[in-house]
Amino acid sequence: MEALATRLSNLDSHVEGAIRVVMFYDTLMRRRVDLPALARASAGLAESVAGIRLHSTGQVIRMSPGGTPAGGEAVVSSRSPILLDEEEIGEVWLERAGAGPLDEVVLDRLALAAAAVVERYGPARTTMADPALVELVVSAGSDEAGRARALRLLGFAPGQRVQVVAVSSDLALDRVAAVVCPGHLVKAALVDGTGILLATRLGDFPPGVHAGIGSDPHPARAWSEAQTALRFTTTRTPVVHHPDLGALALLAHVPAETLRANADVTAVAALSAEDLDTLDAYCATGSLRRAADLLHLHHSSVSRRLEQIGKVLDVTDLARAKLALAAFRLL
Numbered sequence: 277m278e279a280l281a282t283r284l285s286n287l288d289s290h291v292e293g294a295i296r297v298v299m300f301y302d303t304l305m306r307r308r309v310d311l312p313a314l315a316r317a318s319a320g321l322a323e324s325v326a327g328i329r330l331h332s333t334g335q336v337i338r339m340s341p342g343g344t345p346a347g348g349e350a351v352v353s354s355r356s357p358i359l360l361d362e363e364e365i366g367e368v369w370l371e372r373a374g375a376g377p378l379d380e381v382v383l384d385r386l387a388l389a390a391a392a393v394v395e396r397y398g399p400a401r402t403t404m405a406d407p408a409l410v411e412l413v414v415s416a417g418s419d420e421a422g423r424a425r426a427l428r429l430l431g432f433a434p435g436q437r438v439q440v441v442a443v444s445s446d447l448a449l450d451r452v453a454a455v456v457c458p459g460h461l462v463k464a465a466l467v468d469g470t471g472i473l474l475a476t477r478l479g480d481f482p483p484g485v486h487a488g489i490g491s492d493p494h495p496a497r498a499w500s501e502a503q504t505a506l507r508f509t510t511t512r513t514p515v516v517h518h519p520d521l522g523a524l525a526l527l528a529h530v531p532a533e534t535l536r537a538n539a540d541v542t543a544v545a546a547l548s549a550e551d552l553d554t555l556d557a558y559c560a561t562g563s564l565r566r567a568a569d570l571l572h573l574h575h576s577s578v579s580r581r582l583e584q585i586g587k588v589l590d591v592t593d594l595a596r597a598k599l600a601l602a603a604f605r606l607l
Contacts, residue, residue, distance in 0.1 A: 294381045297321070301385040311393055315339040318368075318386050322379065325350070325371035328390055331364070331406060338371075346371070356383035360391045365429055394429070403450040403464050405430055410465035410472050414440060414499035423495065430463045430474065439478055440498035442506040443471035445485040455482045470503070481515050489517045504528045507606055512560055512570075524602050535607055540600035543588040545607075554581040558591065559598045 304317055311328055318326035319339040325346040327338045338346035355369035368386045370379055412418050412426040424434065432438055445452055449471045453464045462475040473487075474495075481487050488505030490498030501518035504525055508516050518525065527535070535541050547555065557567040557578075564582065568575040582591050591597050 290377060293378050297378055297381045297385055301389050305389055305392060308396070309393070311335075311390060312337055312339070314386070314389055314393060316343050318370075318382065319343070319346075322370050322372075322376065322382050324353075324376070326386065327352075327369045327371065328358075328366065328386075329368075330358075330366040330394065354379050354383060356387045358387045358390045358394070360395060360425075360429070363425065365394060366390065403453045403462060405463040405465050405474075407465040407467050410463060410474060411467050413438075413474060413495050414467075414472060416496040416500070418496065427495075431461055432474070432476070436476065437493065438495055438498075439473075439475050440490045440495055440502050441473040441475065441478065442488040442490075442499070442502035443473055443485060444487075444506060444509075445471065447482065447485060449473075452482060452485055456480070470506070472499070485514060487515045489515070491517065491519050501525075508602065510556065510605065512556060524599075527599075527603055527606055530603075530606075532607060535603045538600070538603065540589060540596065541603045541607070544600050544604040546588065547585065551581055551585050554578060555585055555589075555591070555597065555601060558582060559594065559601050562594055 300317075300321060304314060309317070311330075315326050315328050315337045316339040319341045320343065323341050325338055325340055327336065327346075327350060329336045338350060340346040350369075351371050352369045353372045354375050355367050357364045358366040358368060368383055368390055370376075370383065372379075376382075409426045409430055413423055413430070418426075427436075427438065428434065441456075443449065443452060449464045449466060452471070453462045453473055453475070456462070456473065456479050457475045457477060458479065460475065460477045462473060464471065464473050466472075478489070486506060486509040488502045488507070488509060490501035490505070492498040492501055505516040505518040505521060507528060508521060508524065544552070544555070554567070554571065557570045558564065561567045561570055564578055565575050568578040571578060585591055589597060589600060
């Protein structure tokens with residue numbers, strides 16, 4: 277130890293300062309600080325505003341030397357990328373009039389520390405996520421290493437089961453996610469016009485939301501199932517779990533031209549909105565009287581409507597009617 281102390285005493289002030297910076301960040305990581313605490317400590321050390329940004333969430337943290345969130349526009353003097361598994365996941369920076377003598381060392385250690393925090397805890401549990409990361413998780417063309425890295429960057433633990441949901445809603449996707457997954461990790465993104473939820477647990481969906489839920493343990497196959505299930509949702513059945521479709525799911529793989537050419541599907545397509553609603557209620561309940569209750573009508577009124585529908589579609593064969601209605605919805 278004496279020999280080491282002697283050598284250190286002979287180092288110039290720049291090298292000694294760099295060593296102190298390294299020791300400073302080693303101490304922070306032993307204390308297992310989070311990103312805000314990391315930015316706050318860095319600002320105090322550098323005596324300038326310090327910033328951290330994660331690409332996956334868009335989260336930006338800017339702390340002043342006084343330990344409070346920094347205000348005003350960011351005037352970056354120097355920056356450094358945050359790398360995890362050789363992939364840039366964000367950046368760190370300092371804001372001052374001119375570069376300090378140890379700024380490069382501070383930013384290097386800050387970037388390394390930020391990467392370690394992300395790897396340990398995942399990003400902040402905001403709901404909306406980078407669509408590119410979410411798409412990487414659910415894409416059939418993704419390699420498994422890239423998929424695992426994307427899941428980790430989104431905050432999911434290795435090996436953790438992730439449920440995949442396809443969503444159609446007039447509500448903002450983050451609001452849907454907040455209702456469905458209160459208190460649990462959920463990431464949401466809009467990809468090619470369809471909402472995607474990745475969640476560790478699902479609750480009830482709010483009114484007006486249509487959702488298809490996949491069941492396969494593999495995210496890419498679960499996403500395919502979720503998209504199929506979403507196509508079968510209706511106002512009366514707004515949430516569909518793919519396993520509940522059974523053999524009906526096979527209809528999703530039938531070419532649209534084939535479905536349109538079917539006589540039963542053509543008959544359903546020609547029905548009025550009122551008759552279509554009646555047929556839907558009848559298929560959902562399997563009973564004239566229960567359909568009447570669902571429609572808030574007298575059973576004789578429903579009987580007359582079904583008699584009218586029966587002129588173009590055999591409603592006595594309930595399975596056939598259900599199949600025709602489901603095929604029509606897919607179109």
